Amino acid sequence: MSKVRVLVGTRKGAFILSSDGKREKWDVNGPFFAGWEIYHMKGSPVNPERVYVSQTSGWFGQLFQASDDGGKTWYQPGVKTEDAGAPQWPPVKSNRFVYDSSDATGKPLTTHQWYDGTQHPWEFKRVWHVEPSLTDPNTVYAGVEDAAIFRSTDGGANWSEMPGLRGHGTGPQWQPGAGGMCLHTIILDPSNPERIFIAISAAGAFRTDDGGKTWKPINKGLRSQFIPDQDAEVGHCVHHVAMNPKRPNTLFMQKHWDVMRSDDAGDGWKEISGNLPTDFGFVIDVNSNDPETVYVVPIKSDSEHFPLEGKLRVYRSKTGGNEWEELAKGLPEKDCYVNVLRDAMAVDTLDKCGVYFGTTGGQVYVSPDGGDNWKAIVHDLPAVLSVEVQTIA
Amino acid sequence: MSDSVHNVRVQIPYHLRNLARVEGEIALEVVGPVTIRSVLDALEQKYPMLCGTIREHDTLKRRAFLRFFACEEDWSHQSPETELPEAIASGKEPFLIIGAIAGGSGPGNSRRTPHLELTMQS
Numbered sequence: 001m002s003k004v005r006v007l008v009g010t011r012k013g014a015f016i017l018s019s020d021g022k023r024e025k026w027d028v029n030g031p032f033f034a035g036w037e038i039y040h041m042k043g044s045p046v047n048p049e050r051v052y053v054s055q056t057s058g059w060f061g062q063l064f065q066a067s068d069d070g071g072k073t074w075y076q077p078g079v080k081t082e083d084a085g086a087p088q089w090p091p092v093k094s095n096r097f098v099y100d101s102s103d104a105t106g107k108p109l110t111t112h113q114w115y116d117g118t119q120h121p122w123e124f125k126r127v128w129h130v131e132p133s134l135t136d137p138n139t140v141y142a143g144v145e146d147a148a149i150f151r152s153t154d155g156g157a158n159w160s161e162m163p164g165l166r167g168h169g170t171g172p173q174w175q176p177g178a179g180g181m182c183l184h185t186i187i188l189d190p191s192n193p194e195r196i197f198i199a200i201s202a203a204g205a206f207r208t209d210d211g212g213k214t215w216k217p218i219n220k221g222l223r224s225q226f227i228p229d230q231d232a233e234v235g236h237c238v239h240h241v242a243m244n245p246k247r248p249n250t251l252f253m254q255k256h257w258d259v260m261r262s263d264d265a266g267d268g269w270k271e272i273s274g275n276l277p278t279d280f281g282f283v284i285d286v287n288s289n290d291p292e293t294v295y296v297v298p299i300k301s302d303s304e305h306f307p308l309e310g311k312l313r314v315y316r317s318k319t320g321g322n323e324w325e326e327l328a329k330g331l332p333e334k335d336c337y338v339n340v341l342r343d344a345m346a347v348d349t350l351d352k353c354g355v356y357f358g359t360t361g362g363q364v365y366v367s368p369d370g371g372d373n374w375k376a377i378v379h380d381l382p383a384v385l386s387v388e389v390q391t392i393a
Numbered sequence: 394m395s396d397s398v399h400n401v402r403v404q405i406p407y408h409l410r411n412l413a414r415v416e417g418e419i420a421l422e423v424v425g426p427v428t429i430r431s432v433l434d435a436l437e438q439k440y441p442m443l444c445g446t447i448r449e450h451d452t453l454k455r456r457a458f459l460r461f462f463a464c465e466e467d468w469s470h471q472s473p474e475t476e477l478p479e480a481i482a483s484g485k486e487p488f489l490i491i492g493a494i495a496g497g498s499g500p501g502n503s504r505r506t507p508h509l510e511l512t513m514q515s
Contacts, residue, residue: 059406059459060447060459061446061456062445079441092445093450096444096445
């Protein structure tokens with residue numbers, strides 16, 4: 001019978017929630033890396049036992065961890081796993097994220113916009129998102145703040161920037177959102193190994209069609225009232241983008257405000273907010289069995305980051321947008337003032353698609369039936385930053 | 394005397410002890426002059442998983458929310474090449490690497506933590 005493993009990153013450590021395919025009874029393991037912020041963790045689709053973790057701290061900076069046994073044990077890539085305390089030189093570089101400004105391979109660092117409109121130099125702060133390769137368990141991508149994409153081909157031991165993104169020309173127009181100028185979304189196209197989609201807050205969505213050498217903005221159709229040119233090529237605060245791998249040219253986006261859809265790999269977007277009670281939010285995901293079934297969690301506004309009327313609700317569209325239905329069964333009916341952050345929703349790939357999301361109140365909810373019924377797997381974790389799901393045969 | 398070996402004691406924060414998988418104080422052998430740089434070099438050589446956590450890769454700049462103390466004095470803004478006090482080089486006193494904390498210092502500890510910065514985290 002298939003199993004699911006839910007990887008939960010929180011403000012104070014990582015947790016792994018495990019169940020069989022019924023998704024009724026759960027084992028909770030953790031905290032791993034207790035006391036550290038775990039921005040994201042994700043397993044390799046090639047080898048599900050290989051799990052990568054972004055571990056970060058205001059005091060000690062960025063760390064990168066991995067597991068080869070599904071999260072039972074962990075190691076820093078580059079440190080001997082058999083004896084992590086053994087002397088070893090040269091130093092560990094799994095947490096070395098240095099922008100490539102070399103003449104041979106890199107781009108000038110330049111500057112990006114700061115909150116006050118002045119220009120500001122690029123400064124690495126943390127890894128927001130890790131995206132393992134679809135074909136090689138030792139290749140993994142990292143989306144970082146200040147926005148850039150890095151790649152490792154040795155299991156996370158060494159990282160190199162893919163500088164074509166940061167240096168393609170619009171960088172000086174990028175600006176940080178309230179959470180920082182983060183590259184938070186990386187989507188690998190399963191039908192085209194040369195194509196990668198990424199999204200940055202607040203710059204927008206970008207695509208490469210040559211394996212990361214060159215990139216272009218894909219933001220036509222986005223309108224943002226908070227920037228001087230509402231239809232600008234870049235500058236949009238994209239919160240998250242999702243794709244069903246079975247239909248890689250169709251993308252769904254939760255923007256700061258507005259829920260959007262593209263059917264041409266991001267070349268053009270149209271709004272599908274329809275009858276949503278508010279189209280502000282952070283998460284968005286697509287049912288693994290039905291590419292036209294989409295989920296969002298509406299949040300009241302950019303000033304009040306919690307659900308409307310204190311009622312936690314998922315909204316589902318079975319028509320690819322515009323027509324949305326409220327999903328409430330099993331979710332809090334009152335006095336709920338949590339947020340659901342941009343990387344904190346995921347789906348499994350079982351016959352009845354399971355949908356999962358975590359809240360800043362420390363709850364992780366599961367619906368084993370595509371959204372009809374919900375229940376909390378856990379109630380009292382630290383604030384949830386990210387949720388990923390592994391479906392294991 | 395520049396090649397002499399010094400037995401230096403170092404105390405690091407809780408999370409870094411966990412990362413290095415050590416308990417309590419760390420004993421290091423430092424060859425040559427005992428400076429902040431030579432102590433950190435020896436620390437990272439013995440515990441490579443600490444690279445990048447106390448000082449940044451490449452620039453070797455001290456991380457903003459960590460402080461260095463020697464003999465009850467804040468050495469955080471000293472040149473990393475400055476020789477540390479003899480009490481540190483001889484192992485009589487430990488070299489302290491401290492995570493900056495919010496709030497004041499308690500009785501009896503006021504000399505040791507006079508300049509700690511506020512942090513943004515809980």
